[in-house]
Each structure stands twice: as structure tokens, then as C-alpha cells.
Amino acid sequence: MIAAERLFLSREDLADELARDVADALRKSIAANGAATLAVSGGATPKLFFSNLARRKLEWWKVTVTLVDERQVPEKSERSNARLVKNSLVKHGALAARFIPLYGNPAASSVPRFTAVILGMGNDGHTASFFPGGDTLAEATNPKTKKRIVAISAPGSGEPRLTFTLPVLLDTDFLALHIEGREKRKVLDAALADGPMEAMPIRAILRSDKPVTLYWCP
Secondary structure (H helix, E strand, O other), X not given: OEEEEEEOOOHHHHHHHHHHHHHHHHHHHHHHHOOEEEEEOOOOOOHHHHHHHHOOOOOHHHEEEEEOEEEOOOOOOOOOHHHHHHHXXXXXXXXXXXEEOOOOOHHHHHOOOEEEEEEOOOOOOOEOOEOOOOOOHHHHOOOXXXXXXXXXXXXXXXXXXXXXXXXXXXXXXXXXXXXXXXXXXXXXXXXXXXXXXXXXXXXXXXXXXXXXXXXXXX
16 A cells, blocks of 8 residues: 655655665664565666665675566676666665566565565556466465565566565565556556456555555656
8 A cells, every 4th residue: 555655756856865864774774684585677767776776885795686577688787676786776875775676586485574665566456476467466365375586578578577475565564666657547546446466566555454655747
């Protein structure tokens, strides 16, 4: 459920506020548990947020960074989310963080519980790699699944993907949905309306009891 809406006039203001809120969540976890884990999404939308967050002062060596999902491509590919995160987030102070890729890394399924999860959304209503028509969508969005990561392929996914499952993404201290542009807002409004989850799989997140904070700018 959308528990709070943070609306901004510019991408810069959004990136600054989201980075501040995520950094605060990471600091709280470090203070309480001695460590923190951040799961982020790929794509063009979070680049400014990544750059802002990387410059935040915190004990980055106590932070683990991973992805909510990944294309099954090598890191040298321009389509790799791992490549994006390494180039845009794991730099400056955040270079001290531990980065855990998903593709070709069985150890990713043992990543610690997430402190913060930052989701995006596609124009088709997907989030993470919960795609309409996904061959394992039912398993990926099953709130009772014991699997932490599943492989998934769908007509709109391009390459086969890997994604953390719904219960893993929901088991976090801070859950945010970061979208930009009026078109994405229309898609979100449609997802919040009645209709089958399979048609717009972000509904699996939105219809859960987990509070989601929306960060949006036009």
C-alpha cells in the first residue's frame, strides 16, 4: 500500500531527498545492528539518486549493496544492472561498500535481510522482474514462497532475468517506489485501480500490507 507520497518539482530535489532518507535508514541499521543492506533497481531513472547517495557520509564499509533484479548478461554488457550500479553508485565514499551481483553468483541468495529496498516501475506495470506474462511470475510473487531468487522470462523482459521474490522485497525496514514523469504516474494510477495482479505485477507490492513510500516528480 502507498502509505506516503513524496512529490517533488525536480529530479534533483527528488534524488536529494531520497538519498537523504535512504542514508538515514542505513545509519539507523548500522547503529542498531552493526551493518545494513541496500537493494536497488536498474534503469536510467535512479542514476541521479545513485550519484547523490554515493556522496553521503556514512560507514559505507558496513553496508552491503545488491540489486532487486538483474538481466542474465555478463557485467561487461551495457544491459547489466551490476555495471550500472558499479559505475553510478559504488564510487566516492560508497566505494567502500560490499557489492553483491546476482548474475553468476549463487551466494546472492544468502544476502542479509534488506534494510532498504528501492523499486522502480515500467510502463507495463512491472517492478523488479515481475513482468506480465512471466513464466515464473506466480512463484516470484507468491507471498509464501521459500525461494529468495527466481529466474524469470517474459515477452517484455528482453533477456531472461533473475529477481528477488516478493516476500524478500517486502521484508525490509524501508520500502520506496521511485518513479518520474507524468506517464509513469498514469501507469501507477492504473495499477492502484481494480484489475488482476498478473496484468500489472506491481500490484503484488501495492496490495500487500507493507507500507510503501512513493517518490515522484513530473
